[in-house]
Amino acid sequence: MSGSDPHTESPSSEQAEFHRLFVQSQRRIFGYILTLLPRLADAEEVFQQSCVVMLGKASQFAPGTDFVGWACQIAQYEVYNYRRRLQNERLCFNENLLDRISARYRLQGDRLDAELDALKGCVEQLSPTDRQLIRQRYSRKITARALAAELGRPANTVYKAIQRIRRNLRECVERTVSRQDRTYGPNSPAEEERP
Amino acid sequence: MSVDQEATLSKRDRNDLFELLDLLMEEQLDGGGRQRLDRLLSDSEEARRLYISEMNRHANFVWECGVLGELQEEPTDSPLTFPSLSPFPSSLSPSFVGGPVFSYMVASVVLCLMLLGTWAYKISYDRNIFTADSRSSTTSGSLEQRQLVFVGRVTGMKDCRWSDPDAETYLGASAPLGREYALASGLMEITYQSGARVILEGPCAYKIDFSAGGFLARGKLTARIGERGEGRGERIQQIPKSPNPQSPIPYPFVVRTPTAIVTDLGTEFGVEVDENGATESHVIQGKVEVKTLNPNSGGNNHIRVEAGHAIRIEPDGDSTSVVSFAPDRFIRRLTTPPDKRAEEAYIRAVLADKPLGYWPLNEPANSRRFIDRSGNNFHGMALGKVFAGQDGPSPGKSAAVELKGNGYIDVGRRDRFAFSNGFTVEAWVWIDKPSGISGRIISAASCDGFHQSSGWAMGYSGFVDEPNAGDKEPYCNFTCYGEQFGANYHRVGTPLREWMHLAYVFASDNSGRLYRNGEPWGAFPPNVPAKIGPTWVAIGWGSNIDGEFWRGRLAHVAVYPTELSQEQIDSHYRCLHKSTETPEKK
Structure with missing residues (x-):
């Protein structure tokens, strides 16, 4: 430590590539974890731990291979570890179902990207007040009930409004992606065609 | 029963699925609901596909909005109104989205608008x-x-x-x-x-x-x-x-x-x-x-x-x-026992003031990577003796890192921390025994060997062995904005082994204001103007050639690109202040 400036070491190109992939894939990995552990606080904790493990195992990643697949494998292991510490009443899904959801998630990767692209356009089409509400709901990471309390509105009113916005977004995304499927033909991004 | 068939999800099951997912996302799903969801997902591949899509959208909103933080300034003067909570669907014209190119254009615009904080409110x-x-x-x-x-x-x-x-x-x-x-x-x-x-x-x-x-x-x-x-x-x-x-x-x-x-x-x-x-x-x-x-x-x-x-x-x-x-x-003073919600409240309060970098440092034991919660991805990596998962400002309820000797957290070269206007640094600190060295809570400096040649830092010095210094007690040592190391010294005896909330406002006229536990603790006249240069950010680093840096614990280190007011600093402090007192009447 002493005798040299610790800030001057430059990372190797492999390290730089790893970090690029790591940053690029974080959103996808977080989505994967939240799908397996739907409670936000649980997912955030496992995401954090998974990131630590991934960085610790960076040297084990083979450049040129599927980074997201590698990362999801680590995240899945961390999810299972975490579930073992959870009390039963907080657990969603049995392990068999968890495996099937996990397999399906990886299969659905390209479609999820297309859906996220479509989502941005669909959010744009929401009314300003709906956009505002959904943003309020998520920016503070509080549930509709807590948001309602903050806004001084009945919880059910806010809950129903958020439910309606989600339904609108869902329908808009499905419409947009199915239109793109028709445009590009049956062998493009739709995950159903992938092996 | 046949399972895993795409077409087996009836309209009723589909509606049921989304009802359950709404409850799940709002964390209101009870045991019976979990069983119904489990059954639907086990029986149908289509249900699993829909579930994954819905949860991925949910995750995306969490991610995007987490990046945006809360209550950002709206760039225009037109106030946004309280959201309409109409139960009727808003119009989503199918013809509006013309194709993938348009979709990307819209996506770019939306992202730009999001980054500009268009969705946010202006508090005026x-x-x-x-x-x-x-x-x-x-x-x-x-x-x-x-x-x-x-x-x-x-x-x-x-x-x-x-x-x-x-x-x-x-x-x-x-x-x-x-x-x-x-x-x-x-x-x-x-x-x-x-x-x-x-x-x-x-x-x-x-x-x-x-x-x-x-x-x-x-x-x-x-x-x-x-x-x-x-x-x-x-x-x-x-x-x-x-x-x-x-x-x-x-x-x-x-x-x-x-x-x-x-x-x-x-x-x-x-x-x-x-x-x-x-x-x-x-x-x-x-x-x-x-x-x-x-x-x-x-x-x-x-x-x-x-x-x-x-x-x-x-x-x-x-x-x-x-x-x-x-x-x-009449109750004249209210102190709230610390709990996990208090720490969450503190995090929300910090994020509401839009820090450029914010490291809660509350990662579990053995963590070597420390997440920047500001959304700017200035994550830090532990080097040397850094121990995560220690007791934080609320013992047993919040966590902190402990640094010993040569340990520090490297955030890397981050030139955005070279400020040309006022800014604020804030942290919860617990100082262990200093040993004639300096330890910085956080520094953003251009390094010339072990001395900074530009930038700023915030930390303590303990000169107990230095005969002429006259400082037998450790004290907080603040350097700011100038070329000169140690420009602003705050020579007040600093309590040891006690959590305290510190904030230093580096004002745009190069003066400084120091706050301890939400109260003013020192003010400094204008100092040498800033010398902006390549900036490396480190938490817990120091200037001692033997690698004796910050000794003690740190939590919730935050850097804001603005000058926070005392009210803002105090409101942060009060979210997580150390207290075991019950409400008292004076």
Whole structure:
């Protein structure tokens, strides 16, 4: 430590590539974890731990291979570890179902990207007040009930409004992606065609 | 039964699935719901596909909005209105989205708008005007006509039970104009952005109907305005005009009741409204003006009440009498036992002020990577003796890192931390025994060997062995903005092995203000102007050639690209202050 400036070491190109992939894939990995552990606080904790493990195992990643697949494998292991510490009443899904959801998630990767692209356009089409509400709901990471309390509105009113916005977004995304499927033909991004 | 078939999800099951998913995302799914969801997902591949898509959208919103933070400034002057909560679907024209190219264009625009904070609200004191019927103080106007304006924050809670469970709040929640609080029992403190503090004692009903006051329909409150008059609404540029004769809303802090308007002319007072609407006002410090309100005649009287005195206004709004001064009836200080929610409240409060970098440092034991929660991805990596998962400012409830000897957290080269305007550094710190070395809480500096040649830092020095220094106690040492290391020294003895909240505001005129536990702790004249250069950021680094850096614990290190006010710093501190005290009466 002493005798040299610790800030001057430059990372190797492999390290730089790893970090690029790591940053690029974080959103996808977080989505994967939240799908397996739907409670936000649980997912955030496992995401954090998974990131630590991934960085610790960076040297084990083979450049040129599927980074997201590698990362999801680590995240899945961390999810299972975490579930073992959870009390039963907080657990969603049995392990068999968890495996099937996990397999399906990886299969659905390209479609999820297309859906996220479509989502941005669909959010744009929401009314300003709906956009505002959904943003309020998520920016503070509080549930509709807590948001309602903050806004001084009945919880059910806010809950129903958020439910309606989600339904609108869902329908808009499905419409947009199915239109793109028709445009590009049956062998493009739709995950159903992938092996 | 056949499973895993794409077409097996009936319309009813599909609707059921989305109902369950809404409950799941809102964390309201009970055991029965979990079983139904489990069955649906086990039986149908299509259900799993829909589930993954829905949860991925949910995750995306969490991710995007986490990056954006809360309450960012809106770039335009046009205020956003309170969201319409219409149960009817808004129009989503299918023809609007023309194709993938258009989709990418829209995506780019949306992302840019998001980065500009277009979805956010502008909090403006100029807009903190809300008129309401002072008698009943019910919400006036439609939701669409209301502006969501935050005038403060919930900074203390103790054993709160709510008259209306749907209207409960939580520690650290923003307090918007128009918000009503109905406490069945317990204590709750609201700190206004102006600095005024109100402690509500249940049972009571209170509504924030003005940026510097509120309507107490029944129950008891104590208002503390600050010894130097903080909290009286000095920043309000526009005196509100009210059509309501009972609601003149003057400049000072005001508590209205059904039969009186109690206007602060001093610093601290208590108000109690009984079931019949009679009002008592007890002046603890300074003085108040009480204006009586007769609902029938419309007449009123003005009475000045000095410290140590109390007055009662009967339900008719006319009869007044002097009553015994009884300050012990009012809670004057509220401390909230630390808990996990307090830490979450602290994190929300920090994010609301838009830090450029924010490292809670509350990762579990053995973590070597420390997440930047600001959303800017300035994550840090531990080097040397860094131990995560130690007790934090709230022992057993929050975590911190402990650094020993050569340990520090490297954030890397981050030139955005070379500020040309004012900025603020904030952290919770616990100093272990210094050993004749310096340790920096956080530094952003261009390094020349082991000395910084530009940039800034915040930390302590302990020169206990240096005969001429005259500093036998460790003290906080602040360097700022200049080329010269150690430009601003704060030579006040610094407590050891005790958590404290420190914040240093590097002002744009190169002066500095230091705060400890929310209170001013030092002020420094303008220093050498900044020398901007390549900037490396490190937490817990130091300048000692033997690698003896910060010794002690750190938590919630944050850097803001703006000058925070004392009110902001204090409201952060109060979310997570160390306390085991119960509410007390002075």
